[in-house]
Amino acid sequence: MRTTNRALRRSRRLVPAVALTSALLAGGAVLGAAPASAESGPLGLSVHAPNEIGGAGGPVEFTETVGNRWDRDLAVTLELSIDSEIGTPPYSLSLDYLDDRGAWQSVPLTARTEADRTVTSGVTGAILVPHGGKEVRLRIGAPMGRPHDGATNGGLGHTIVLRSTARGPQDVPAVTLTETRTIVVGWISNSVVGVPGTAVAGGAPIEFEVQLRNPTPSAYTNLGNVLFADRHAKVEARGADGAWAPVAPAIGIPDDPAGFYMDGRNSTAAAGSYGVKQVRVTFPADMPPGRTQLNPCVFVNEGPDTPFRGTTLCSPGASVQILAPAAPAPAPTTAPEQGSTPAAPKAGGGATAVRPAAAVTPAAAAPVAAAAPEAVKPVAAADGGVTPFSERPAEAKEGTLAATGADTGWDRPVAGVAALLLGTGAGVLALVRRRRAVR
Template identity: 75%
Template sequence: MRTTNRALRQARRLVPAVALTSALLAGGAALATPASAESGPLSLTVHAPNEIGFAGAPVEFTETIGNRWDRNLSVTLELSVDTAIGTPPHALSLDYVNAQGAWESVPLTVRTEADRTVSSGVTGAILVPQGGKEVRLRIGAPMGEPHNGASNGGVGPTISLRSTARGPQDAPAETAPDTRTIVIGSISNSVVGVPGTAVAGGAPIEFEVQLANPTPSAYTNLGNVLFADRHAKVEVRGTDGTWAPIAPVVSVPDDPAGFYVEGRDSSAAPGSYGVRRVRVSFPADMPVGRTSLNPCVFVNEGMPFRGTTLCSDGASVQVIAPSAPAPTSVPTAVPTAAPADRGGAPAAPEGGGAPAVQPAAAVTPAVTPAVTPAVTPAGAAAAAAVKEEKPLIAADGGVTPWSEHPAETGGSLAATGADTGWDRPAAGVAALLLGGGAALLALVRRRRAMR
């Protein structure tokens, strides 16, 4: 009887082990199936872009479907984009060229998994002749419709595109998933060569406003804006060497004015770089002290300064009285930008206008000392700017809070509201899973010891 009980206990211990081994073998076989599909009748090669522009136009690429069957096949492409957890719907776009030769959107379904957000969809039927076919696709991070920027959150700093080709039911075959990482870059502007001092009522100071688009995305509905004191006079030099004044845009009392260096609804081609020579003068009754010059790019504005917002480091200028001697040591360009934290953004004023004041509390900046426009972090995106600086991004409707403490601020790429705390939930989930696994292992060992 004792021998029989011992055998039963051994059998009970053996059954879970056999079941686990069988499950692992079955799982291994299941995981091996897609990989072996590459040696079947279909193959897939993805030529995804390395980078796309945040809030820019979609970037075209190709995927080559190989067909080793002895007949034409009707194939679909299953596409998934993995992003950081919290990415909102409609923050991505995927299109392909259909059988009629026209661009067609791939409807995307968004779901949240343990550590990421997945946007997935399937193309229509693609006729692939013997030998194979190259399929044209494009992917983008649109950030809203024209003249309605920042209306759908953001994404970044990278995304992961996963593609699978699947054959028809009468010729069941599929390829192993092909996964590519894509960087989310951005356009940016900057001020270069700003003098450290300016005389109230004196000659204007000259410098450059540079606009850089290092991404393969085209940008339209663009506003290349320089923020300055509302009493300043800003002029831009034309190609013929003459200077033309820029009308200030201010709709909120006492806020700095925005000056559109290239007018509203300008554009920037992929990989482009432009320089405009600008000069600024201050009236004789301008209060002495520090004032700020700050560059921001707005994409798809609805109203002035309401759209996808990307701001870079600005410069601080000391305004002196006409008879006052120039300071012996004055910095030529003191960076002034918004904190690169991941906090939420303030609400924009009703009716548009200059962005609201923050970060700590709502504060209306006074003319003296002049305030520094910057951008509350709120999305995607990671992109190189001029001189390797990275713009601050706000994706909350174009809210641009001002900072009166430039020494406390930085110029790194901020996040859109969609990715607030992205790194923290992922780390927390990972820690929870690791902790749970360790506890389970300890429990199993304890139960075995008790036996």
């Protein structure tokens, strides 16, 4: 199953994180509290860290206020560190600050592993804080890799902890302050909604929605909003003008399902955004009966030449039962006209006997004898007809919605919330192949 099993194992770790994230945001007791502040000697420090950032998304801006009661300007540095889950990949976190010239500067970061966490830390350059204090602008992000080189293994956990320390000049006594803030790591996700439970091979397309949700304050770039379907299926999306347009398939691994980019490669999603694509899928006439999967996944920072390699977030898909097309009814044979009888051969010769003139109606001559009908043969189905397999798949009831969640083989204890799973291993998603039951 290649990377699929590893991805599923990873998802089991992230599912509780989603639930805990919701609880933290709902409660707000810790995350929604007033900004932390402290004072020591001439310095004061207030940290206004964001409540949440988006994993694999862009940075979120915040401020830290440095107070200065000294009688002169002070050159202050901020030492910043982030605690995250053990196994956090390189380039997963970012910190920036606005320097005295108004330009954003990246804080060089180094990572180390402690007993129960990964600590990523760095120090800003000197920031001139005038008498009375200064509000310093900063940004924190969890890019999960670099542009077009998203991390394919490891994660941050459902929260990270930011520690900020302000240090003044050595000649100023007691000017070291530290404040700590907890930040939730949220995630973007897509999902399929309203998928019919059955489809006929070679029949009318099935229609449904692909929804993309970004509940986080991070903007996303280098984004792939992907629907995986049978590689022989025809996928179309409705445009803003109401017209249906085909979506080209992308192949990652031979013999695996194809991926269909709903918004093209390298798309974007604004902070707090929600989008819907109307989609229809047509399955080919020669597709054997059985179940097929429609699986939604989001990829961030995919490689420029390799699809589906990057930070990977997949949600529960839908299962569709493929039905064989109905066999056409046999053509009716020509029956003799009522009240007439075929002419019988004359004994001893090949001439046909003729009925008396009184028996012939004025408008028509005697009917010609109909050819003996051949035995009616079964019409071969589109999939090649009868096969040696005696077991037939149970057909889903027409009009029912496709199974989701655990019914689709995605082992997740989640209801109503898209379970997120992070791509692992080599980073190339190998989706569960469609199990075809041939009838």
